[in-house]
Amino acid sequence: MKRKIGGWIIVFGFVLLLSACGEKSQEDVVAELKDNLDEMDGYKAKAEMSMNTGQEQQKFNIDVWHKKDDLYRVALSNNEDEKGNQIILKNKDGVFVLTPALSKSFKFQSEWPDNSSQPYLYQSLVKDIEKDKEAAFEVSDSHYIFKTKTNYQSNNNLPYQEIYFDKKTFQPVQVNVLDKDKNALVEVKFSSFDKKATFKDNDFTMKKNMASGAVAEEEVSGDGVEDTLTVFYPSYMAGSELTEKKEASTEEGERVILTFEGEKNFTLVEEKSKVQTTMMSPNEVKGEIVNLGFAVGAISANKLEWSHNGVDFMLASDELTKQELIQVAQSVQSKEVK
Numbered sequence: 001m002k003r004k005i006g007g008w009i010i011v012f013g014f015v016l017l018l019s020a021c022g023e024k025s026q027e028d029v030v031a032e033l034k035d036n037l038d039e040m041d042g043y044k045a046k047a048e049m050s051m052n053t054g055q056e057q058q059k060f061n062i063d064v065w066h067k068k069d070d071l072y073r074v075a076l077s078n079n080e081d082e083k084g085n086q087i088i089l090k091n092k093d094g095v096f097v098l099t100p101a102l103s104k105s106f107k108f109q110s111e112w113p114d115n116s117s118q119p120y121l122y123q124s125l126v127k128d129i130e131k132d133k134e135a136a137f138e139v140s141d142s143h144y145i146f147k148t149k150t151n152y153q154s155n156n157n158l159p160y161q162e163i164y165f166d167k168k169t170f171q172p173v174q175v176n177v178l179d180k181d182k183n184a185l186v187e188v189k190f191s192s193f194d195k196k197a198t199f200k201d202n203d204f205t206m207k208k209n210m211a212s213g214a215v216a217e218e219e220v221s222g223d224g225v226e227d228t229l230t231v232f233y234p235s236y237m238a239g240s241e242l243t244e245k246k247e248a249s250t251e252e253g254e255r256v257i258l259t260f261e262g263e264k265n266f267t268l269v270e271e272k273s274k275v276q277t278t279m280m281s282p283n284e285v286k287g288e289i290v291n292l293g294f295a296v297g298a299i300s301a302n303k304l305e306w307s308h309n310g311v312d313f314m315l316a317s318d319e320l321t322k323q324e325l326i327q328v329a330q331s332v333q334s335k336e337v338k
Contacts, residue, residue: 239263
């Protein structure tokens, strides 16, 4: 009996040892993530984002800089539209969306990035995990995986996300944003994450960032045909159809006005983007930043504005919801050259 009892004591101790050396619990990992965030003075991260929310998959690179407490620089670049590269900038003066190649800047009265989920920002991911008391948690050989709800105020078609963290560093590896059927419509894959990043004093100033991608006006024109306008059409029309196409000439060049009527009426205005000759004060925007996949736009209650492929777009409707405005805008990819 003694041997048996001793044997059971040994076995029981072995089980305790395994438990002590086992995987971290969900609470342990959340605590590590918060500690990581608290200890960092800032970070630099690089990622590739793929979006399957429109007619075609869109891919672009993201370069994130963050410095405590409230300085952000998110550079978005697309190899297919290099002159349309944009920067989301937050500094002591406000929140801005910059298009350096066109010398264009917009200022938002916005709570970005705190007012919505941001799949490429570390602190946003941790906040979403903390907020969701029903978050699911899994462990793989190399990752801690959280499945949480998202917070996209303008788009409730993306209610869930899967977040992968490296088990050794607790740094983000991949984020999949899912639709209601759990299909991944947005994928963010991190290629680097530097939590000991350093910054220069002017890294978050508008002047430096506007100069970072500025090009001459003739370079933006590309083919040299200044008045040629490529007209784009939506493939998703919310139950409506194109009923009128008006063309007009302005001091800035060609303008096309497309009118759609049916279940929900809306208007799409397009004109060729022009380079500002001087660095002007940013245009004030009453609305929120929205990521369309191929461009960053500004959305308000009944209007969505963005620039892409050398064209400025303005989509307006008193009948489309914000989500429908986004869906129509994301589908504006079919084109006709006039």
